[in-house]
Amino acid sequence: MLAAIAERNAYELALENFDIAADAMELEGDIREMIKFPERVLTVNIPVKMETGRVKHFEAYRVQHSTVRGPGKGGIRYHPNVTLDEVKALAMWMTWKCAVVNIPFGGAKGGVTCNPKALSQVELEHITRRYTAAILPLIGPEQDIPAPDVYTNSQTMAWIMDTYSMIKGYPIPGVVTGKPICLGGSLGRNEATGRGVFYTVRSACELLGLPLKGSKVVVQGFGNAGSIAAQLLHGAGAFVIAVNDTTGGIYNSRGFDIPAVIAFKEQTGSVVGFPGSEPIKPEQLLALECDILIPAALENAVHEDNAHRVRAKIVGEAANGPLTPTADAILEDKGVFIIPDILCNAGGVTVSYFEWVQDLQHLFWDAQDVYNRLERVMNTAFNDVLKIRKDRKVAMRAAANMLGIGRVAEGVRIRGLYP
Numbered sequence: 001m002l003a004a005i006a007e008r009n010a011y012e013l014a015l016e017n018f019d020i021a022a023d024a025m026e027l028e029g030d031i032r033e034m035i036k037f038p039e040r041v042l043t044v045n046i047p048v049k050m051e052t053g054r055v056k057h058f059e060a061y062r063v064q065h066s067t068v069r070g071p072g073k074g075g076i077r078y079h080p081n082v083t084l085d086e087v088k089a090l091a092m093w094m095t096w097k098c099a100v101v102n103i104p105f106g107g108a109k110g111g112v113t114c115n116p117k118a119l120s121q122v123e124l125e126h127i128t129r130r131y132t133a134a135i136l137p138l139i140g141p142e143q144d145i146p147a148p149d150v151y152t153n154s155q156t157m158a159w160i161m162d163t164y165s166m167i168k169g170y171p172i173p174g175v176v177t178g179k180p181i182c183l184g185g186s187l188g189r190n191e192a193t194g195r196g197v198f199y200t201v202r203s204a205c206e207l208l209g210l211p212l213k214g215s216k217v218v219v220q221g222f223g224n225a226g227s228i229a230a231q232l233l234h235g236a237g238a239f240v241i242a243v244n245d246t247t248g249g250i251y252n253s254r255g256f257d258i259p260a261v262i263a264f265k266e267q268t269g270s271v272v273g274f275p276g277s278e279p280i281k282p283e284q285l286l287a288l289e290c291d292i293l294i295p296a297a298l299e300n301a302v303h304e305d306n307a308h309r310v311r312a313k314i315v316g317e318a319a320n321g322p323l324t325p326t327a328d329a330i331l332e333d334k335g336v337f338i339i340p341d342i343l344c345n346a347g348g349v350t351v352s353y354f355e356w357v358q359d360l361q362h363l364f365w366d367a368q369d370v371y372n373r374l375e376r377v378m379n380t381a382f383n384d385v386l387k388i389r390k391d392r393k394v395a396m397r398a399a400a401n402m403l404g405i406g407r408v409a410e411g412v413r414i415r416g417l418y419p
């Protein structure tokens with residue numbers, strides 16, 4: 001049984017997951033040595049002039065786990081809990097994710113240990129520009145392309161692009177993805193993760209013979225990924241009966257008008273108090289009887305203590321690592337069909353790839369073109385994972401890891417080793 005990212009040291013767990021998948025695949029020892037560890041790890045201390053006029057230093061990282069299949073690709077996280085080990089684990093995760101959806105990128109990740117909620121916009125801009133200058137030798141459209149992650153956004157990407165372009169002397173939009181549209185961002189990037197979740201959930205329903213229309217859906221975390229997945233499932237005739245965010249949760253057994261809930265949250269900053277809803281506590285929400293549960297908040301949402309109470313038939317991991325290893329095992333035993341994160345939420349990096357392609361070509365696609373291409377990529381990846389699941393008689397998570405690792409291993413075998 002392969003494990004999800006857990007309470008334990010994330011990097012140790014990522015290495016352990018790698019070994020389990022590599023053993024199951026009977027991967028040669030030499031190849032393991034070549035693809036298991038990060039290729040490059042950079043730690044920087046960035047001095048930043050704060051609003052007080054005093055200088056404060058922040059520790060920050062950029063890790064390239066693999067560039068076997070193409071330039072590094074991965075987001076930048078601003079969070080007080082960012083550690084080098086976490087960034088190494090997330091970079092490794094990106095390697096397998098990009099390989100699962102078969103896009104020509106390796107895996108990378110970056111992070112700054114800071115509390116963005118306690119920083120002003122000016123301080124965030126200073127941190128971002130100084131961080132960009134510090135990691136500049138590693139990044140670039142042909143080397144490593146950052147994107148937004150937790151507590152970074154399109155504005156952060158615009159600052160990175162600007163700093164990088166200033167130093168190089170000409171505009172280079174392809175250095176980051178998740179940019180504002182006016183700076184070379186892609187149509188459809190904002191909703192890409194939720195859309196990818198929708199496509200994989202739809203495929204799982206077809207597989208299980210569960211009609212999406214009329215199915216009951218519960219969404220934990222009503223942010224970018226969760227709200228868009230909910231909106232698309234609602235549009236396909238599913239009843240989204242409960243959603244929540246950090247401010248609280250709402251329940252309606254007949255299902256919500258999701259565009260109205262999104263509009264309500266935009267106006268009030270919360271889903272709580274939506275007309276016609278009953279309040280619901282986080283633990284009750286996860287235990288609701290439903291067809292599809294979408295954890296779309298943070299890591300470890302379903303754990304040893306609450307996994308037994310989950311009553312969903314399908315769990316679509318919109319978040320990264322929402323199940324602890326124990327929860328994963330419990331749900332597998334219960335026969336829940338789990339769509340693992342490196343497949344389920346790969347729509348975001350897939351449209352990031354489309355953005356990079358459009359930037360390099362200076363030719364932009366319309367939204368429907370982006371959606372059609374994304375749908376093809378997600379459906380193909382789902383079927384590729386499914387085939388391994390059937391052929392090797394393993395769980396979906398194991399199959400996804402085996403697919404990703406197998407593709408990177410194949411790349412390394414063909415490229416060979418510089419003596």
Ligand code: NAD
Nearest residue numbers: 193221222223224225244245246296297318319320345348
């Ligand atoms: P977001 O900040 O837009 O939304 C997160 C939501 O979760 C917010 O509504 C927040 O209130 C809610 N939340 C946080 N803790 C919660 C809790 N304990 N209970 C209930 N709700 C809670 O973030 P996002 O971009 O939607 O990312 C969500 C998850 O999806 C993360 O794990 C992220 O790594 C993953 N993901 C996102 C993308 C993307 O492109 N947005 C891509 C891949 C993976």
